[in-house]
Amino acid sequence: MTLHIKLFAVAMQKAGTSNLEIECSMPATIADIKHAVLERCPELDQVIPHCRFAVDDQFATDTTIVTEQSSLAIIPPVSGGT
Amino acid sequence: MTLHIKLFAVAMQKAGTSNLEIECSMPATIADIKHAVLERCPELDQVIPHCRFAVDDQFATDTTIVTEQSSLAIIPPVSGGT
Amino acid sequence: MISITNETIDTNVVLEAVQDHRAGAVVLFLGTTRSITGDRKTDSLDYECYESMAIKKLEELESIGRQRWDVIGVNIVHRLGHLLPGEASVAVAVSSPHRAAAFKCGQWLIDTLKEDVPIWKKENWSDGTKDWVHPGLED
């Protein structure tokens, strides 16, 4: 099915969109999603290893399970606070 | 000779003056001064053990030597900063 | 309390929100951007955030800070949008009965904000180039 992933900062810049659509069979883990993102968007290959993923506004790990209802985002290293 | 000692806060309150005059033979140490203060002003006996003495605006110890030119003060525990 | 704003941060307002008759100590942290980084000059900055998550994370920080330290008021304000160097991008104010708690909590809040709150800064350099800032991610 189609999943929507929010992108920010350099990830958005490199992908050219703030809302990446990927195809992925459900249920999936974040590791699966990462794989699908890189297939869909190889220009993120230098960025993704430094990013965390967020599921429903919480940081996720590679084994976090994603459902159709999950809100997904890629979180590059943050730089707020200065 | 006559020495003048500045008093503050509870020390001033108990002694009833902000400028205590004591007689003390020179040269003297702070220990000698303390002794002379307590003779002159026994109402400070509960206070003096908790106080530091200052000579020329620096904290002194019992063995600090006082001269005729020294500026002397009794420094009760301080309470600035809140 | 926490907030994300596009307006200039008014430190008086930030401080007033944490003042309390039980508080003997207030610690305020202000984060500003230097105009010089190495030998490059910054003309301006743009901040953006993942808003729903940033708000949740900031609320989580306040909640954990309150559990860990004896604090009374907590106020975290992060500014977004276009800033000039020297303008504050973040203010963290903490009040407490005793100062050690206010210092510790304030420092933990800004340290953790800088690790975990999804806000990003873009440097608009004076040479016309622009760079998103991502600690640990070299372009």
Next chain:
Amino acid sequence: MISITNETIDTNVVLEAVQDHRAGAVVLFLGTTRSITGDRKTDSLDYECYESMAIKKLEELESIGRQRWDVIGVNIVHRLGHLLPGEASVAVAVSSPHRAAAFKCGQWLIDTLKEDVPIWKKENWSDGTKDWVHPGLED
């Protein structure tokens, strides 16, 4: 810079004095007096100091703080005279390139000020009695 004043402490003025284009962090500490201590209520406070020594000690604190930490601006303001509870009696502001130094220096300055700077506070209790405050010296 350091100062002793009879006027209300204006935190904006205190902060402006330490702001600098090289500074990424500003830490401000404000000390205020609680209106309630145990079950007693404070109506007002009077602060006095041994001025020549207080100024020397504050200058010494700034000087040692600057030696120990990489700080840019240091501003210590202590108020004297008659204060109401909740009004700030002291403000310590420190700016630095990196926040850890500003936090550490700021905390050391207020900790040491409270040990070594000859300033004393008198509590004017709501029951009409007055007490000089001398930590460790019970009346």
